Amino acid sequence: MKPVFVLLVTTAWTFTGAQYYYQGLMDYLENRLSAIEDRMQLWHEQSHRYHTEMLDFKKLTAEAMNGLRNEHSVLFKDLEGAAVRVDRMEREMDYVEAQTSPRACANKADKVVEQGAWGLESRGEEEQEEDWEELHSRVSDCVEIISGIRSVKILKRVGSPKGMWTRDPRSSKVYVFNETSGDSIYQFNSVRDFSRSPGVTSSRQIRLPSEWSGPGSAVYNSYLYYIQQTADMDMQVVKYDLLSGSVTDVAMFPVESQATVYSLNPETVADLAADDEGLWLLYANKQIWDTRCPRENAEAAFVVCGTVYVVYNTRLASRSRVQCLFDVNDMVISQEAPLIYFPRRYGAHASLKYNPEEKQLYGWDDGYQIIYRLTMKRKLLV
Numbered sequence: 001m002k003p004v005f006v007l008l009v010t011t012a013w014t015f016t017g018a019q020y021y022y023q024g025l026m027d028y029l030e031n032r033l034s035a036i037e038d039r040m041q042l043w044h045e046q047s048h049r050y051h052t053e054m055l056d057f058k059k060l061t062a063e064a065m066n067g068l069r070n071e072h073s074v075l076f077k078d079l080e081g082a083a084v085r086v087d088r089m090e091r092e093m094d095y096v097e098a099q100t101s102p103r104a105c106a107n108k109a110d111k112v113v114e115q116g117a118w119g120l121e122s123r124g125e126e127e128q129e130e131d132w133e134e135l136h137s138r139v140s141d142c143v144e145i146i147s148g149i150r151s152v153k154i155l156k157r158v159g160s161p162k163g164m165w166t167r168d169p170r171s172s173k174v175y176v177f178n179e180t181s182g183d184s185i186y187q188f189n190s191v192r193d194f195s196r197s198p199g200v201t202s203s204r205q206i207r208l209p210s211e212w213s214g215p216g217s218a219v220y221n222s223y224l225y226y227i228q229q230t231a232d233m234d235m236q237v238v239k240y241d242l243l244s245g246s247v248t249d250v251a252m253f254p255v256e257s258q259a260t261v262y263s264l265n266p267e268t269v270a271d272l273a274a275d276d277e278g279l280w281l282l283y284a285n286k287q288i289w290d291t292r293c294p295r296e297n298a299e300a301a302f303v304v305c306g307t308v309y310v311v312y313n314t315r316l317a318s319r320s321r322v323q324c325l326f327d328v329n330d331m332v333i334s335q336e337a338p339l340i341y342f343p344r345r346y347g348a349h350a351s352l353k354y355n356p357e358e359k360q361l362y363g364w365d366d367g368y369q370i371i372y373r374l375t376m377k378r379k380l381l382v
């Protein structure tokens with residue numbers, strides 16, 4: 001029996017020792033596990049909290065952004081509305097002003113210029129005649145450059161967004177070219193007649209023997225010069241006698257490409273400009289003119305005293321400005337070249353025609369006929 005007992009005891013001892021050892025190990029592992037579990041729980045809770053906080057934050061910012069966006073669009077709409085209204089007001093005010101008191105504070109010279117503009121019929125008196133002569137001879141010296149735009153007068157609204165109008169410096173008659181091509185024009189006896197006419201009712205309609213292309217015509221001394229262009233033919237300048245109603249001369253100009261003069265007014269095939277020294281033809285040859293003025297973003301140009309002034313704008317019409325000039329006599333040095341901004345208008349100029357005797361520009365802006373009066377200074381002679 002004894003060995004059995006011993007065995008039993010040994011087994012019991014062994015069992016107790018192992019149990020003791022394993023128990024300790026188990027306890028240890030359990031502690032570690034529960035510590036890890038605790039920590040995991042903590043992390044989990046923390047990350048959950050962060051996540052919730054983040055969601056809240058996201059929601060908050062999204063709401064704030066939405067609110068801001070709404071406010072912004074409301075504000076933007078308001079601003080747009082206001083801008084349109086201001087523009088309209090501005091135009092109406094200009095128009096009303098033009099209709100009521102255009103000569104309130106004009107000096108003597110202005111008055112003469114004005115009378116030129118309003119027709120020769122008021123030039124009967126001796127004294128005014130003298131003033132006119134004096135002014136005229138001063139202009140003819142022709143050593144002047146533009147220094148700025150003195151005033152703007154919105155005269156009328158007649159016709160399409162694009163077109164051209166001009167006044168014959170000699171006969172003082174006004175000619176209206178509606179649209180960008182056609183075979184007829186309107187003639188008014190004076191600027192006053194034109195401004196008082198309901199539409200074009202008081203005009204004489206003149207039908208031409210051929211079609212004019214682009215708002216680039218000129219009228220001088222009862223001769224109309226207009227561009228004629230038919231498909232695959234060179235450009236022609238037609239000289240038409242407005243008194244006898246017949247073509248008196250035709251000049252051909254070779255065109256290398258179909259490039260137009262002003263990129264913003266592609267209808268202007270070529271532009272005729274009259275100034276104190278004669279008749280000029282502005283037309284494009286490929287990309288760059290001899291004037292070195294780019295045609296990109298050019299809208300119109302005019303010639304004053306042998307200096308070409310090129311007017312630029314942007315495709316979405318903003319403020320027109322003279323940004324490049326070229327003096328054929330090389331007398332205007334670049335330092336004295338003025339940066340001239342036109343007063344802010346509604347659209348863009350389809351044409352600008354200079355009248356050397358009045359120092360005025362006849363502009364066609366979105367169907368409005370506008371007169372810009374210019375101020376001059378003497379060229380610095382080098």
Ligand SMILES: *[C@@H]1O[C@H](CO)[C@@H](O)[C@H](O)[C@H]1NC(C)=O
Nearest residue numbers: 158159160178179186199200
């Ligand atoms: C100008 O041209 C447009 C378009 O062809 C035409 O609707 C309008 O009646 C014309 N206006 C005048 C005054 O000829």
